[in-house]
Amino acid sequence: MKKTLRKLKVKKAVLVSLGTGFAFFVTVFFIGYMVIRNYIRKMNVIDRSQEDDYVYAEDYNDNIDIDENVHMIENQVSEAFQDELSIDDINVDNVSDSTDEDLNFLSEYEKIADIPVMKDKNVFNVLLIGSDSRDPDDRGRSDAMMVLSVSKKNKEIVLTSLLRDIYLNIPGKKSNRLNAAYALGGAKLLTETIENNFKIKLDGYVAVDFIAFLEIIDILGGVTVEVTEEELPFLNSNIRNINMFLNEDTDKDLIPAAGKYLLNGKQTLGYSRIRYAGTDFARTARQRKVLEQIFEKMKNIGLLDILNILNKVLPKVTTNLSEKEIISHIINLPDYFRYEFKQWRIPVDGSYKYAKIKGKDVLIIDIEKNINEILKKIYTIKRQN
Known part of the structure; x- marks a missing residue:
């Protein structure tokens, strides 16, 4: 009888312990979920089902040069370097003055x-x-456009x-540079343009202004780069x-000479915009x-630094990813940090030439060759021309 009672007590104690442990796990999970949701709600999340067919700048002329729309933080250089700005001054043999028809573009x-x-x-x-706009009512220009591909099958990121001067078809508009799509129709039109031209399905977008980028670098402790003599003045x-823009002393944080430096956020932003x-x-x-250095540094930072980044950066982020998608990828971050990181660009070597169309310096690319490279590098699919 005593043995039976003892067994019942032990069984009860085990069940109570398991129940307490499960309750603790559920509580911690719920608290973590609520914390993540709280941070996500700091973002400007666009509901895909209600995403408008934006009509921006109705008087916008498709033929204008997007770079004429100058913003305060735009890459400016002194008068001493003004005659270096045109792509025509580059010493290349494949620059031509052409029209769509001459290049058989269509x-x-x-x-x-x-x-x-x-x-x-x-x-x-x-x-x-990456947008250069400081005005919440103005999206600015897509100064940086990249596709981040996470392959669970290949364990790769x-x-x-995507070079912004690529000349291509913009849905519902005239042919133009790639970065014109963002000015003409925001992230939605830019997404459609990339999907239609490069045949890659985009699951969503994340748009961030450059001040958020600056703050991330400072929290991570800077990045190390080799600054060349050519890059230094720019x-x-x-x-x-x-x-x-920051209302600071004009000459603050200038780089004195070419060489290897640990750059702070402001300097890194300037470097990235050369x-x-x-x-x-x-x-x-x-x-x-x-970005590769940011990825490597993110692997080793603590929880407080992660929360600091989220708190400062997320209010400056716009995305059409759903809350469920964002939470899923946050949970998978530890796995992603073990993936191999690779980087490249479109157009690939030997697939483009410089041209001037309607007075604009552009890149004419072999679109099929670049699609094949995308399929190979992201999906490991080899397609014959």
Whole structure:
């Protein structure tokens, strides 16, 4: 009888212990879920089902140069470098003055009309947009456009830069540079443009202004880069403009000479926005280099730093990802940090040439060749031309 009572007590104690443990787990999970939801609600989340077909700047002329719409924080350089700004001054042999017809531009796109938009449940593609706007009522320009692809199948994260001067078809508009799509119709039109032209399904977008970028770098303790003699004057010019916007001393945080530096947020922002040292190809390479360092640093920061980043940055982020999607990817971050990080850009080597169309310096690309490279690098699919 005593043994039976003892067994019942032990059984009861085990059940109470399991029940308490389960209750504790549920409580911690619920608290964590509520904390994450609280941070997510700081973001400007756009409901896809209610996402408007935006009509921006109704008097906008599709033929104008987007770069004429200058913002205060735009990459400015001193008068001493003004004659270096045109792509025509670059010493290349493949620059031409052409029209759409001369380049057989439209016929190139006929080749890809029957290629389906690629979608894979094991690959998550999100469009990252860096905007130069400081005005909440003005989206500014898409100064940086990258596709971040998370492949659960290959355990890879692939960062693809899209050069903004690529000349392509914009749905419902005239052909123009890629970054014109954002000015003409916001993130939605930019997403449609990328999907239609490069045949890659985008699961959503995340748009962030550059002040948020600056704050992330400062919290992470800066990034290390080698500043060249060619980059130095443009970097310092950018830093001066950022100082002006932040109402700080114009010459604060300038880089004294070429060399290797641990850059703070302001300096890193200036470095990432260098446009006229090595063309836009070098510029996007600098941006990817910085983002790769951010990814590596994020692996080792503590919870308080993560919460600090979320608190400062999320209010400056706009996305059309759902709350459920965001929470899912936050939970999977520890796994993502173990993935291999790769980076590249579109257009690939040997697939483009410089041209001037309607007075604008643009890149004419072999669209089919670049689609094939996207399929190979992101989806590991080899497609024959």
